[in-house]
Structure formats: C-alpha cells, structure tokens
Amino acid sequence: MSSNDIIVSLDIGTSKVRAIIGEMNNGTINIIGVGSADSEGIRKGAIVDIDQTVQSIRNAVDHAERMVGIQISDVYVGILGNHIALQTSHGVVAVSNEDREIGEEDIERVLQAAKVVALPPEREIIGIVPKQYLVDGLEGIQDPRGMIGVRLEVEATIITGAKTGIHNLLRCVEKAGLNVGGLILMSLAAGQLALSKDEKTMGTCLVDIGAGATTIAIFDQGSLVATSTLPIGGEFITNDISIGLRTQLEIAEKIKLKYGCAVIDDAAEDQVFKVNRIGSNVDKEFTQVDLAHIIEPRVAEIFQLISQEVHRLGYAELAGGYVLTGGTVCMPGILTIAQSELATSVRIAVPDFIGVRDPSFTGGVGIIQYVWKHFRNRPVGYTKKPASKKAVTETKPAQPGLFERFKNWLSEFI
Numbered sequence: 001m002s003s004n005d006i007i008v009s010l011d012i013g014t015s016k017v018r019a020i021i022g023e024m025n026n027g028t029i030n031i032i033g034v035g036s037a038d039s040e041g042i043r044k045g046a047i048v049d050i051d052q053t054v055q056s057i058r059n060a061v062d063h064a065e066r067m068v069g070i071q072i073s074d075v076y077v078g079i080l081g082n083h084i085a086l087q088t089s090h091g092v093v094a095v096s097n098e099d100r101e102i103g104e105e106d107i108e109r110v111l112q113a114a115k116v117v118a119l120p121p122e123r124e125i126i127g128i129v130p131k132q133y134l135v136d137g138l139e140g141i142q143d144p145r146g147m148i149g150v151r152l153e154v155e156a157t158i159i160t161g162a163k164t165g166i167h168n169l170l171r172c173v174e175k176a177g178l179n180v181g182g183l184i185l186m187s188l189a190a191g192q193l194a195l196s197k198d199e200k201t202m203g204t205c206l207v208d209i210g211a212g213a214t215t216i217a218i219f220d221q222g223s224l225v226a227t228s229t230l231p232i233g234g235e236f237i238t239n240d241i242s243i244g245l246r247t248q249l250e251i252a253e254k255i256k257l258k259y260g261c262a263v264i265d266d267a268a269e270d271q272v273f274k275v276n277r278i279g280s281n282v283d284k285e286f287t288q289v290d291l292a293h294i295i296e297p298r299v300a301e302i303f304q305l306i307s308q309e310v311h312r313l314g315y316a317e318l319a320g321g322y323v324l325t326g327g328t329v330c331m332p333g334i335l336t337i338a339q340s341e342l343a344t345s346v347r348i349a350v351p352d353f354i355g356v357r358d359p360s361f362t363g364g365v366g367i368i369q370y371v372w373k374h375f376r377n378r379p380v381g382y383t384k385k386p387a388s389k390k391a392v393t394e395t396k397p398a399q400p401g402l403f404e405r406f407k408n409w410l411s412e413f414i
Contacts, residue, residue, distance in 0.1 A: 008064070009367035010057065010075040010173065011186070013360075014042050014212030014235065015327065017056045019064040019072070020356065022368035029368060031353040034361075035064025044231045045081050045213035047168045050175070057176040074179045076371050078363055079126060079169060080186040080208075080215050082229040083162035089114040089128070091154045102135065102144045106152050114156045124166055126159045126183050131223045157223060159185050182371070187217035187227050189366035192373065194323050194349035195219060204320030205310055206349075208363065209302070209328040211235050216306060218315050226313045230305055234328035237298050244294040245286060246277045259288050262299045262333030267292035292333075299334060303341035321345030327360035 005024040011017070021033035037059035041052030061072055091114030095106050111128055119125070133141040135149035144152060166183070173180050191206050200219040208215040211234045218226040237260075242252035255275065261267045271288035310316070321344045324334070329348050338346045350357055351365040 006070070007368045007371050008072050008075045009184075009189075009364045009371075010060075010077045010178075011364035011367070012042065012047075012053070012057065012078070012169070012172075013039060013210050013327075014045055014233065015039055015210070016360070017053075017060040018361065018364045019057075019060040019075070020361065020364040020368060021064055021068055021070070021072070022365070022372075024372060029353070029372060031356050031365065031368075033064045033068035033070075034355055035060040035062065035067065037063060043212060044233075045210070045229065046165065047172060050168065050172055053172045054175045057172060057178070061176065061178065072178065074181045075173065076181045076184055076367050077169065077173055078186040078189055078367050079161065079166070079183045080213070080229060081161070081165055082213075082231070083165050084126070084185065084187075084227055084229070085123075085160050086224065086227060087117070087158050087160065089117050089156050089158045091115075091156065093152050095149055095152055100148050100150060102147050102149060102152055104145065107133075107144065110152050110154045111156065114154050115158065117158060119160060122163055123160045124163045126161050126166065127185060127188075129157045129159065129188065129224065131155045131157060131221075157225075159188075182375070184367045184370055185224075185227075186363045186366075187215055188224055189370045190325055190349075190363045191217060191219055191224065191366070192370040193351060193366035194325055194362055195320075197222070199320040199323070202319040203315065203317075205315065205318050205322045207306055207322055207324050207326075209233055209324065209326040210360075211327060214302065214306060214326075216309055216313070218310070218313060218318070219320075220315070226315065228309050228313060230309060232302055232305060233326075236302070237295055237328070240294050240298050241291065245275050245284075245291075246279070247275050248278065251276060255291065256295070256331075259291055260295055260331045261288055261292045262295050262331050262337050264289065264292040264296050266333050266336075295331075296333075296337065299331075299337045300341055303338050307342055318344070321347075323347055323349050325349045325359045325362040327358075329359050 007022045009020045017037050017039050019035040023030045023032045037056050040056050041049030047053050065072055091110045093110045093113055095102055115125055115128055132155050133144045134153040135141055135144050135147050136151050170180055190208055195204055201222050203220040206217045213233050214230045216228045238253045238256055241256055242249050259273055267288040269287055269289050272285055274283040274285055276283055322342055349362055350359055351361050356365055
C-alpha cells in the first residue's frame with residue numbers, strides 16, 4: 001500500500017449495516033467516512049433475504065460515499081456466524097532464493113502449503129492466521145522476512161466456514177455493485193482493535209453482543225484459539241420489553257434505547273414514559289424501574305449463557321478476563337451485571353477514533369486496522385485516484401505465487 005490509501009470495511013449485522021472508510025496517512029489511520037443503514041433480510045446474523053440485504057448494503061455505502069465524496073468500488077467484508085470453525089495446520093517449504101534470504105514469496109508459499117488440508121465438501125477456507133514461523137527449526141519467529149535459512153515452516157490457524165453462508169454473503173456484496181477485497185473474521189478484526197498484546201498473550205475472552213447474536217472469541221498465547229456464536233443478543237431484550245409492556249417491537253426497541261437500564265437499583269422512579277399498547281387506544285404510563293425489572297433478568301441470563309459457553313470451550317480461568325463490545329453493551333448497567341455474573345475483570349472496548357466512539361463500531365474499525373497490518377505488504381492496495389472530482393478506490397490484482405503457478409501448471413496435465 002502507498003502512504004495515502006483508502007480501506008473500506010463492511011460490517012453486515014442483524015440490526016445495522018455499516019460501511020466505514022479509513023484513510024491511511026503516513027502510517028496512521030483516520031476514519032473519514034461512516035455510512036449506516038438499518039438491516040433488512042438478516043436474522044440472528046444470517047442472511048435470509050438476498051434482495052433486502054443488497055438494498056441495506058447499498059444504503060450504507062451510499063451514505064458513506066456522500067459523507068466523503070468518493071466512489072467506493074472495493075470493500076473488505078466482515079464475516080461471523082455459528083458456521084465458523086478453527087483448525088490448526090502446518091506448512092513447510094524450501095527457501096527459493098539462491099542467497100537463502102527469506103522473502104515475501106517464500107512466506108506466501110508456506111502459507112499456501114499450510115492451506116492444503118482435507119476439508120468436507122460443504123466447507124471452505126476463509127483465511128489463515130500464522131501463529132509462528134520456524135526457520136531451520138528455530139521457533140517463535142513472528143516475521144521471518146530478511147532472515148537466512150534453508151527450510152521455512154509455519155504453524156497456523158485455518159479459519160473455515162460453510163460454503164452456503166460464505167457464497168450468500170459474497171453474492172449480496174457483489175449484487176450491491178461492490179468488489180470483495182477479502183473476507184475478514186469479525187472476531188479477529190475486533191480483537192485487533194479491542195485487545196492489547198498482553199491481553200492476547202495472557203488469555204482473554206472478547207464478547208461481541210450484537211442485536212441477533214453474541215460472538216465469543218478466546219485469545220491465548222497471542223492467537224485466536226476458540227470461537228463460538230450464541231443466537232442471543234439485544235433483540236431478546238427487545239422481545240421481552242414488547243411482551244412485558246404489550247407493545248409493538250418497533251416501539252419496544254425505541255423505549256429500550258431511550259430509557260433502558262440493566263440494573264434495577266440504578267433506574268430512576270421519576271423517569272416516566274407512555275406506551276401505546278396493542279389492543280388498546282389508551283397509552284399507559286411506565287417508569288424506568290418497571291422497564292429495568294424486565295431488562296435485568298434477561299441481561300443476567302445472557303451473561304450466564306456466555307459464562308457456560310466459555311466453560312464448555314475449556315477456558316474457565318482467563319487471566320485477562322472479559323472484554324465486551326457490540327451495540328448492546330451501550331446500555332447503562334450492562335458492565336455492572338457482567339462483573340457480577342462473570343465474577344472476574346470486565347471492561348467495555350470502544351474505538352478511539354472521532355465519529356466512531358461507540359462499541360458497535362469496534363468490528364468495522366477493527367477490519368480496517370487488521371487489513372492495514374496484515375495486507376500492507378501484499379500486492380493489494382486501495383488507492384485514492386482522481387476521477388471527475390471524485391476519488392475511486394481500486395484494487396490491484398495480486399500476482400499468483402510460485403505455489404499457485406505450479407498448481408496451475410500441474411492442472412494442465414491432470
């Protein structure tokens with residue numbers, strides 16, 4: 001990437017679709033545009049209506065384009081869901097340069113070698129995350145570029161997903177008139193932004209509580225080691241409010257955002273609001289305390305389920321505790337309930353960029369940081385170019401590596 005590039009992330013969630021435009025300026029990231037649109041066609045994090053999802057993506061992208069005055073053509077898309085799985089892999093190659101200096105092509109070849117694993121026909125590789133490299137048996141190397149060696153190995157985590165979920169997501173983005181620069185696992189992206197290096201090393205659970213799903217990602221020894229998705233989120237709180245107050249879901253959501261408080265003791269008795277009830281023409285008055293009596297048990301249950309899932313994954317004791325993010329954690333009192341139910345250190349992660357200081361933007365901003373860190377040495381860039389008062393983001397096609405060229409040559413004889 002050049003010193004002044006543009007990266008666009010697309011976060012397709014259950015309640016909102018967000019397009020975030022990041023500009024790279026001399027090694028620093030500036031968020032220059034944010035587009036947001038209500039999600040239609042997505043339930044519990046999964047696409048259930050292609051056309052509605054496409055329209056939501058277009059609305060979000062148009063919003064971001066108008067804010068900055070550029071035309072977006074390429075995006076990096078976040079992916080999540082209960083179909084995501086992790087598996088470890090190992091790749092080995094001989095260093096190709098005559099002087100035995102390890103270069104970019106050697107790293108690309110060893111990562112491609114690690115991707116050669118047996119997968120069921122319904123699954124597909126989304127990405128690969130190197131844990132460590134080994135040069136002639138020497139372990140613990142994070143970046144082997146420029147080192148001298150004969151044999152290069154990599155221990156990596158392969159991220160796989162269901163072909164149906166992946167292809168439907170790609171289909172929606174492409175039908176919205178966009179090119180997909182890459183799929184980024186939302187847990188990795190959020191971890192890039194929300195967790196410090198020490199937290200990733202000592203063992204920390206990152207919990208992204210969205211509207212329709214809660215994603216649990218456990219980082220240990222510097223890497224993502226486990227991930228899981230629970231089909232619970234902010235919508236469940238909204239449903240409870242809708243039933244408890246006997247009102248429409250849309251009204252319940254507005255009430256939750258305006259008056260919601262997760263702790264009964266913190267709720268104000270003098271905070272009074274009127275609710276239009278189903279089957280009645282007369283509005284009924286409720287207080288914030290009444291609302292908190294509905295919200296607190298559901299929020300406590302969500303954290304109990306999170307704790308059970310983390311125990312099931314085999315990580316009961318995490319030195320780094322829990323880090324919360326996602327739109328639902330904005331509600332007052334969430335942190336208090338989390339600390340009580342999880343019985344360990346808990347904090348809320350918020351992006352430190354102007355215009356996106358909200359936990360719901362953690363994943364989208366994280367994608368931009370992740371791409372900048374892991375793709376800037378690759379031959380794929382997003383560059384601002386003038387085009388009739390607009391700048392157009394373009395992707396340069398990646399040149400095939402030696403492994404790919406060999407595979408293509410081999411396929412001619414099979």
